[in-house]
Amino acid sequence: MKLILSAFAFVACSTVFAQDAATAQLNARLMQMPAVSRDLIAFTYGGDIWIVPRAGGNATRLSSPRGSEMFPRFSPDGQQLAFTGNYEGNEDIYVMPVTGGEPRRVTHHSSNDRLLGWYPDGKSLLFASGMTTFSDRVHQFFKVSAQGGLPERLPIPYGEFGAISPDGKKLAYTPITTDFATWKRYRGGMAPDIWLFDLEQKSAERIAPRSISTRMRCAMSNGACNWPRSKTSMLCRSEARSAHRKSSRITSN
Numbered sequence: 001m002k003l004i005l006s007a008f009a010f011v012a013c014s015t016v017f018a019q020d021a022a023t024a025q026l027n028a029r030l031m032q033m034p035a036v037s038r039d040l041i042a043f044t045y046g047g048d049i050w051i052v053p054r055a056g057g058n059a060t061r062l063s064s065p066r067g068s069e070m071f072p073r074f075s076p077d078g079q080q081l082a083f084t085g086n087y088e089g090n091e092d093i094y095v096m097p098v099t100g101g102e103p104r105r106v107t108h109h110s111s112n113d114r115l116l117g118w119y120p121d122g123k124s125l126l127f128a129s130g131m132t133t134f135s136d137r138v139h140q141f142f143k144v145s146a147q148g149g150l151p152e153r154l155p156i157p158y159g160e161f162g163a164i165s166p167d168g169k170k171l172a173y174t175p176i177t178t179d180f181a182t183w184k185r186y187r188g189g190m191a192p193d194i195w196l197f198d199l200e201q202k203s204a205e206r207i208a209p210r211s212i213s214t215r216m217r218c219a220m221s222n223g224a225c226n227w228p229r230s231k232t233s234m235l236c237r238s239e240a241r242s243a244h245r246k247s248s249r250i251t252s253n
Contacts, residue, residue, distance in 0.1 A: 033071055037078035040098060044070055049083060051098065062100055071115045074098070075146075076122040082106075082146065084115045084127075093127055095146055106148050114139070116161060120168050122146070128160055141173065156197055156204075171197045172207070 034043045042051045045059075047068035052059040063069050067087040074081055078098065085094045085103060091112035094103035107113045111131040118125055125146055128139040138158040142151040154171070162173030174192035181190075194208035 035072045035074050035081075037074035037098075039078060040074070042072040042074065042081060042098075044072065049081070051081075062096070062098070063103070065103075069094075073115055073117050075118050076120060080122075080146070082115055082118065082125055084113060093125060093144070095125075104148070106144060106146065107151065109151075113142075116141075117163055118146075119143070119164055120166050126162065126164055126171075127151075128162070133158060138176075141171070154197075154199070155202055160192070169198065169200055171199060173197060 030045055032044045034041060036042075036054070039054055040051050041054055042049055042062070043059075044050070048061050049063045049069045049072050050059045051062050062081070063083075063085075065085075065087060067085060069083050069085045072081055072083040080095055081098050082093060082095045083103075084091050086092075087094075087103075090110060091114070092108065093106040093113050093115050095106055096103040106125065107127070107129075109129065109131045111129050113127050113129045113131075116126045116128060123146060124143050127142055127144065129142055129151070130136055130139050131142075131151075132153060133140055139160055141154040141156055141159050141162055143154060144151040156171070156173065157175075159173045159175050160177035161179070162171050164171055173195055175195065176190055176192045178186055178190055178192065193206050195204050196207045197204040
């Protein structure tokens with residue numbers, strides 16, 4: 001009798017484990033921070049960067065060193081991937097080929113550096129850092145060569161997320177962010193606006209108010225800024241030219 005019960009328990013446990021394994025293979029809820037190139041999609045999962053063809057297929061883990069990676073961004077030609085990595089107890093910017101290889105460290109300051117994207121020429125990177133700020137609660141924008149070197153601070157008092165326009169002349173950005181907060185549908189004073197800064201004229205104007213909490217992952221393209229807004233999970237678009245300034249909803253879920 002004991003032998004029969006033991007065999008039954010073994011079969012039951014094996015069935016449960018098999019079901020858990022099958023479920024684990026289909027569980028994609030922890031995929032984060034996607035980036036898209038012409039041929040590939042990069043994302044973070046389990047603290048590592050993975051890539052998969054846009055046409056579909058198996059995802060391949062691009063990075064596996066000790067430490068976490070985040071904010072992957074493809075270069076304009078799609079041949080390189082820049083990201084923020086924490087390999088030595090500090091978050092710095094790294095660049096590596098999309099085919100894999102050893103990451104090349106770009107920044108070396110003791111402050112944490114958050115990668116935001118590439119400049120259109122593919123030679124420089126845009127990132128946010130607190131290396132020269134008056135408080136650890138805010139960041140500033142910097143430009144640095146993808147080969148490394150001394151960063152250049154952009155003439156903006158402070159900011160968190162941003163994107164350079166295709167001609168490299170304007171920066172869409174949010175001065176503050178709630179992206180790392182635990183609350184949802186926040187509409188108070190920390191809800192970020194989207195601003196457009198002219199890097200040549202050194203002037204800024206607000207293009208998207210905080211009427212709905214805006215969680216910015218802004219992309220500048222074709223003279224417009226596209227960004228997601230959290231309350232209704234919709235993608236919005238604002239014309240970058242002041243003569244045609246308006247915001248419109250693209251998607252709604």
